[in-house]
Amino acid sequence: MTEFSELGLSPEILQAVSATGYTTATPIQAQAIPVALTGKDVLGIAQTGTGKTAAFTLPMIERLSQGRSRARMPRALVIAPTRELADQVSASFERYSANQARKLSWALLIGGVSFSDQELKLDRGVDVLIATPGRLLDHFERGKLLLTGVQILVVDEADRMLDMGFIPDIERIFRLTPPKKQTLFFSATMPPEITRLTKQFLNDPVRIEAARPATTAETIAQHLVRLPTSDPKAKRTALRMLIEAEGIKNGIVFCNRKSEVDIVAKSLRTHGFDAAAIHGDLDQQTRMRTLDSFRTGDLKLLCASDVAARGLDIPDVSHVFNYDVPHHADDYVHRIGRTGRAGKSGRAFMIVTPADAKNIDKVLKLIGKDPEEVTLEGVDLAAIKDSPRDDRRSGRSRATARGRAGEGADRRRRNAPSDPAVEAEAGVRGSPPAGSESQSAKPEVQPTEDARPPRTGTRGDRRERAAPARSRPRDRAEDEGRAGVPVVGFGSDLPAFLARPTTPRPK
Numbered sequence: 001m002t003e004f005s006e007l008g009l010s011p012e013i014l015q016a017v018s019a020t021g022y023t024t025a026t027p028i029q030a031q032a033i034p035v036a037l038t039g040k041d042v043l044g045i046a047q048t049g050t051g052k053t054a055a056f057t058l059p060m061i062e063r064l065s066q067g068r069s070r071a072r073m074p075r076a077l078v079i080a081p082t083r084e085l086a087d088q089v090s091a092s093f094e095r096y097s098a099n100q101a102r103k104l105s106w107a108l109l110i111g112g113v114s115f116s117d118q119e120l121k122l123d124r125g126v127d128v129l130i131a132t133p134g135r136l137l138d139h140f141e142r143g144k145l146l147l148t149g150v151q152i153l154v155v156d157e158a159d160r161m162l163d164m165g166f167i168p169d170i171e172r173i174f175r176l177t178p179p180k181k182q183t184l185f186f187s188a189t190m191p192p193e194i195t196r197l198t199k200q201f202l203n204d205p206v207r208i209e210a211a212r213p214a215t216t217a218e219t220i221a222q223h224l225v226r227l228p229t230s231d232p233k234a235k236r237t238a239l240r241m242l243i244e245a246e247g248i249k250n251g252i253v254f255c256n257r258k259s260e261v262d263i264v265a266k267s268l269r270t271h272g273f274d275a276a277a278i279h280g281d282l283d284q285q286t287r288m289r290t291l292d293s294f295r296t297g298d299l300k301l302l303c304a305s306d307v308a309a310r311g312l313d314i315p316d317v318s319h320v321f322n323y324d325v326p327h328h329a330d331d332y333v334h335r336i337g338r339t340g341r342a343g344k345s346g347r348a349f350m351i352v353t354p355a356d357a358k359n360i361d362k363v364l365k366l367i368g369k370d371p372e373e374v375t376l377e378g379v380d381l382a383a384i385k386d387s388p389r390d391d392r393r394s395g396r397s398r399a400t401a402r403g404r405a406g407e408g409a410d411r412r413r414r415n416a417p418s419d420p421a422v423e424a425e426a427g428v429r430g431s432p433p434a435g436s437e438s439q440s441a442k443p444e445v446q447p448t449e450d451a452r453p454p455r456t457g458t459r460g461d462r463r464e465r466a467a468p469a470r471s472r473p474r475d476r477a478e479d480e481g482r483a484g485v486p487v488v489g490f491g492s493d494l495p496a497f498l499a500r501p502t503t504p505r506p507k
Contacts, residue, residue: 002030008037010065012099013058020095026051028210033059036184041205043198044186047215047333053092056154056184061097063152063182064104064127072122073149074107074129079173081160083110083132083284084291089156090130104128109135112284119144133161133169140176150177158187158194159330167193174201189330215367216333219340222371223349224360230353233386236267239323241376242349243273243301250294251319253303254335256327264323265303275301306331314338322350325359329366349374 002025004017017023025033028046036042036059046052060076067075080086090108097104107121109131115138122145129136129145139145153174155161161170183202187194198205216222225242227234239253253268255261258279268275276299278290293299295314306326317339326332332350339346350371352360364370 004029007033007058009033009058010062012065012101013061013096016096016099017054017058019098022054026055026210028052028208029055029058031208031210032056032184035206035208036060036182037062039063039182041183041202042185043202043205043207044184044210045188045190045208046186046210047188047217047337050210050217052156052186053089054096056156056186057089057092057096060128060152060154060184061093061100061104065100065102068102068127070125070149072125072145074126074145074147075149076128076152076154077136077147077150077173077177078128078130078154078156079133079136079161079170080130080156081132081164081166083112083287085157086110086130086132087288093128093130106130109139110284111135112287115139115142133166133173136173137169147173147176148178150181152182152184153177154184154186156186158185158197159189159191160334162191162193163328163330167197170197171201188333216336216369217340219343219345220336221345221347222336222367222369223347223374224371225349225351225374225376227351227353228382229384230355231384231386232263234381234384235323235351235353236264237379237384238351238376238381239264239321240268240271240273241379242321242351242374243268246319246347248300249316249318250297250300251302251321252317252335252338253301253321253323254326255303255305256324258305260324261303261305265301268301268303273301274299275303277303279305306335314341316344317341318346320346320348322348325350325352325356325363327359329359329362332363333367 003023004014004025007025007030009017027050028044029051032042032044032055036056042056044052044055056078060078064076078086078089080089086108087110090106093104093106104127105121105125106128107118107126107130109118109129111132111134118135118139122139140147155170158170161167183205185198185202185205225238227238243251253264253275255264258281261277261279265275265277276290276293278287282290290299290302294302320336320339322332322335326335336346336348339348348371350360350363
């Protein structure tokens with residue numbers, strides 16, 4: 001075990017670390033901090049929840065304690081894949097730099113927040129930028145910041161950047177910063193694309209591998225619940241049974257789809273559980289408010305998509321529930337990494353249905369162990385079915401609704417009293433009065449827009465003007481065409497202008 005006091009940090013930083021309650025460094029911290037203090041590039045590989053944030057934040061503060069920032073030219077840049085992770089880094093930087101003789105300034109550049117507030121900080125000059133790739137490049141393209149003064153560049157959760165499609169943005173950011181800089185590059189896994197990136201942009205990095213890539217922490221007890229059915233209602237029932245049986249302090253429920261997150265959160269609330277949803281479709285204020293409630297203990301269950309699998313630094317999460325088996329096996333490691341953090345114990349459960357056969361095989365192969373299987377007793381889960389929607393409330397199709405509405409209108413017309421005024425108005429709206437010529441011989445071709453009378457004047461005036469148009473007899477050409485007789489030219493009708501005798505012109 002290595003104490004922080006042995007890592008070469010200043011007394012001010014050690015005091016700030018001690019105030020957080022930590023005295024012993026994790027393996028990634030113990031190996032990365034001394035190397036980072038020398039100014040060398042670092043390639044750090046460790047699973048989530050092992051303290052990577054402090055591994056780059058502490059040496060960065062130590063190196064930035066000398067010198068001053070210039071307007072729009074930060075001296076350090078931290079890139080994070082999600083808003084939540086960037087916010088976590090910002091909170092760590094504020095906490096660990098509290099005792100510096102000269103206060104270090106920083107700006108958090110994330111989406112969902114006003115551009116103008118962020119620009120005000122940039123104009124004053126900041127020592128550190130903590131940003132997501134998209135918002136950082138937005139500010140750069142607006143001409144609001146320069147990256148030519150960056151001395152330290154940190155890329156956190158690089159494999160998550162790859163999953164989210166940020167690698168082209170990361171390559172551009174590397175090219176916008178000076179070639180001679182220190183790069184601290186951290187990732188939980190090292191897929192080929194990430195390896196190529198490190199070879200291209202890192203200068204002879206010191207590789208620090210605190211644990212085998214994509215391994216789960218030993219402090220997490222992993223469990224697996226197999227269901228005989230893939231029915232959503234059976235899965236929600238199994239989830240509630242697990243939560244009730246565990247007597248949890250707090251927990252995170254992970255789903256694959258954002259729509260499923262909302263459904264599960266609503267189901268839990270309906271059955272009396274304190275739950276709320278968080279996913280990428282929610283606005284930033286709602287997401288931050290929900291996370292703050294979960295951190296303070298006001299919220300017991302957080303239903304989340306993978307946007308929260310990384311970036312949640314909540315030391316006391318007691319349980320993680322995988323409502324869905326993740327599509328990517330690496331996401332399982334990051335999900336359950338929300339519990340069992342900082343040496344504390346945690347419990348993780350995963351609900352597996354017959355539809356998850358391929359995904360569960362990938363997860364088990366990756367982690368290299370078989371979680372303990374848990375059997376839910378007292379309920380026949382195979383017999384639980386998600387009831388279809390009630391047509392009388394919400395499932396009726398529009399066609400059915402239109403048909404029933406039409407039947408009702410026909411009944412009302414048949415039962416209505418014989419009122420000439422009512423019948424005349426009905427004729428204007430497209431239903432000719434009973435017994436009229438139009439009803440017995442209704443034209444199938446509607447009059448053109450120009451042939452319709454203009455809708456001006458009172459309703460009575462419109463009825464009077466519309467009446468002749470309704471009683472217009474059909475052309476013989478139309479009758480001949482419908483009777484199967486081929487129509488040639490104008491049919492048997494001779495236009496009046498052709499019947500007029502011609503007058504020879506005088507010579």
